[in-house]
Amino acid sequence: MNAWTTLVEPRELLHRLGGEGLVVIDASADLGSPGAAQARFLQAHVPGALHADLDHDLSDHRLHGQGRHPWPEARDFVARLADWGIAPDDQVVVYDAADGALAAARLWWMLHVLGHERVAVLDGGWNAWQAAGLPVASGPARPRDRADYPSGRAFEDSRLFDASDVQAHLRRGGMLVDARAAERFRGDVEPLDRVAGHVPGAVNRPYAMNLQQGRFKPAGALREEFQALMGDTAPGDVVVMCGSGVTACHHLLAMARAGLHGAGLFTGSWSGWIEDPSRPVATGD
Incomplete structure (x- = not known):
């Protein structure tokens, strides 16, 4: 199967949902309301998707002097990928509710500079998925088995x-x-x-x-x-x-x-x- 490395259309993703080696992540964020994005995820998301929190999963607020969303250490991000059940060869698709700007493109870039090639952003994001009338799930994400993501991976x-x-x-x-x-x-x-x-x-x-x-x-x-x-x-x-x-x-x-x-x-x-x-x-x- 062809790898998606930049963008993927909603119906392309629909045809691969549930397939082996595919991981979908909702990276929607709300800068002004902590917890709001997680609450919306529980109400509705792409079936099988996981949820990534901008502050807890994609930033390291233990670091100071590095802005509002400090870039995390590679070892911590790799550990999070393993917890999510993501393996190095998995196809990852990320989306958010803001056309990729918060924070799907951030997660795409983090994986990209980690050397994870098979990662793409859902073009149009959650809004395009809903507009197309595609299936929606609710409730907590279904846990995946922990994966063996190499702990020595480093950012570029x-x-x-x-x-x-x-x-x-x-x-x-x-x-x-x-x-x-x-x-x-x-x-x-x-x-x-x-x-x-x-x-x-x-x-x-x-x-x-x-x-x-x-x-x-x-x-x-x-x-x-x-x-x-x-x-x-x-x-x-x-x-x-x-x-x-x-x-x-x-x-x-x-x-x-x-x-x-x-x-x-x-x-x-x-x-x-x-x-x-x-x-x-x-x-x-």
Whole structure:
């Protein structure tokens, strides 16, 4: 069977549900209401899906100074995969209720930089699944047998940037792309972090520009748009960011769909940047 490595359509997933080696994960999140996403999962989800919690499963809040959703250690993430019953060769499909932006693309990227190739995001997410009238389950996820995920797996650290790495990246002439909405980038409003604005030298492309009617744009269109943004900059010289390293992964998924590989993630993103008040802040376009 063909592996899905970027996106999968709802009916494609439907035809594989219940098949050997397929794991579906609901990564829906609600930044303002802890526990709300889990409650919605209990009410309705794709049959057989597990639930991943952004704060407890995809972040490590024991770490400080790294933004609102600190990037976890590989050993902890690998242990979580084993607990979920995921093996290295399994096909994983992730979805959320926000077109992949919270936090399906984050989990896709975490698996991707761990070297797990067979992972994709459900195009259109939970909304597309429901709109198509596809089967829905409720109640707790059915436990899977613990899997033997190699404990020595490591993240591809060369594609994970902290604030110091980003400063060095910009000094070398690299590109930093901020996926937040334009008004947050400019500093007009800031609903989540204590300081408004952006990293000096960053450029803005809101993640919503990757979408068309709730689905990812065709690969060719995304390629043209990102190439216009990057100009002569190679994909491997691009780092993406957002508020806390979650929605920025939407850009990484869009670039992968477009065949533009090699970009990195500023894991702490804006909330990590402003942890140190000595770092400069820019406002405006």
